[in-house]
Amino acid sequence: MIEPNNWWKTKIVMFIAVHTPKCHDITRLISQSMDHPLALRARFSMRIHYLICAWCERYRDQLLFLRQALRTPPRENANQAGGTLSADARARLKIAMQPET
Secondary structure, eight states, X not given: OOOHHHHHHHHHHHHHHHHSOOHHHHHHHHHHHHHSOOOHHHHHHHHHHHHHOXXXXXHHHHHHHHHHHHHSOOOOOGGGXXXXXXXXXXXXXXXXXXXXX
16 A cells, blocks of 8 residues: 555656656756856756756766866875876886786
8 A cells, every 4th residue: 555655755756757858958057057147947847856856966066076176276296296196006007017927
């Protein structure tokens, strides 16, 4: 037997799914929102869609993370000043890349 709580949740989710854009359209809107501000209706539709779709929200979060990571200048590492490998690291790479005979 279906509990009344689950029945209402299902009805609400189905209502939201019918009245908001599909995931394919939401991912396009997410990308567009990174380029320029979206209309209020599009932003509202996206927020409502996130209530029923964790995947689209995760996609948005991943894009925001990548955007932030690409805008952040790289930190200088004390061991890799100048961007070259140490002699020991180069030797280990040469050994690891040698074909086994």
